[in-house]
Amino acid sequence: MMATAILTQFPHARLTLFDLTTEMIDACRSRLDGSARITYHVGDFRTDDFGDGYDVLLASLSLHHLAVPERPAFYKRAFRSLAPGGHLITAEVIVDESPVVRERQYELWRRYMIAQGEDGNAWYQKHLAKDHPVEIATLVTMLSEAGFSAVGCLWRYLNFAIVSGYRAAV
Ligand SMILES: C[S@@+](CC[C@H](N)C(=O)[O-])C[C@H]1O[C@@H](n2cnc3c(N)ncnc32)[C@H](O)[C@@H]1O
Numbered sequence: 001m002m003a004t005a006i007l008t009q010f011p012h013a014r015l016t017l018f019d020l021t022t023e024m025i026d027a028c029r030s031r032l033d034g035s036a037r038i039t040y041h042v043g044d045f046r047t048d049d050f051g052d053g054y055d056v057l058l059a060s061l062s063l064h065h066l067a068v069p070e071r072p073a074f075y076k077r078a079f080r081s082l083a084p085g086g087h088l089i090t091a092e093v094i095v096d097e098s099p100v101v102r103e104r105q106y107e108l109w110r111r112y113m114i115a116q117g118e119d120g121n122a123w124y125q126k127h128l129a130k131d132h133p134v135e136i137a138t139l140v141t142m143l144s145e146a147g148f149s150a151v152g153c154l155w156r157y158l159n160f161a162i163v164s165g166y167r168a169a170v
Contacts, residue, residue: 002060003032018043018050019062046070052081059090061160064133071134075146084169088148093133094161105159139163 006013016039019025025040032038043050046066057078066074078088096102110120136153140163143151148165155162 053083055086057088061091064093064131067132071142079147082167087166089164091162095133136161
């Protein structure tokens with residue numbers, strides 16, 4: 001779990017964990033063993049205040065739930081929530097630039113889900129209905145327009161990518 005790794009590697013770090021569902025926050029609470037360095041917050045990142053002054057904002061496989069038109073306003077809020085010099089690091093579900101490769105990736109994913117005993121087609125339909133992934137270039141443009149500096153892709157594999165940018169210290 002990312003929070004565990006951060007708590008271990010950065011002994012002075014304090015974390016705010018934010019998610020829409022009490023189920024997810026309760027699952028984190030039960031795995032993180034009551035560390036006094038963690039604040040838990042159930043809320044909607046589209047509308048609720050998620051605080052400010054952060055050195056790092058980590059988003060893990062969650063921002064693809066934002067509709068594309070909602071992203072620019074969210075990124076501006078994310079930018080303002082960082083302390084000068086602070087970084088946004090976001091692990092994203094993305095779509096490939098090529099529609100052909102995109103289809104191949106979805107096919108791999110469907111087969112993977114079926115191999116796990118899941119209904120791959122049902123998950124695919126749910127993904128199409130509820131998720132709004134974009135291309136890396138769109139993310140880079142939106143984050144740059146929101147004010148982030150040095151925006152780029154740190155890592156990419158199939159339809160997953162980690163993108164980062166930072167709030168320049170003025
Ligand atoms: C695929 S899960 C990832 C969970 C966790 N971040 C991880 O990496 O294991 C997506 C998460 O995004 C959360 N989420 C979706 N929409 C949200 C919103 N508007 N505000 C806050 N969290 C949201 C869901 O509740 C869910 O826990």
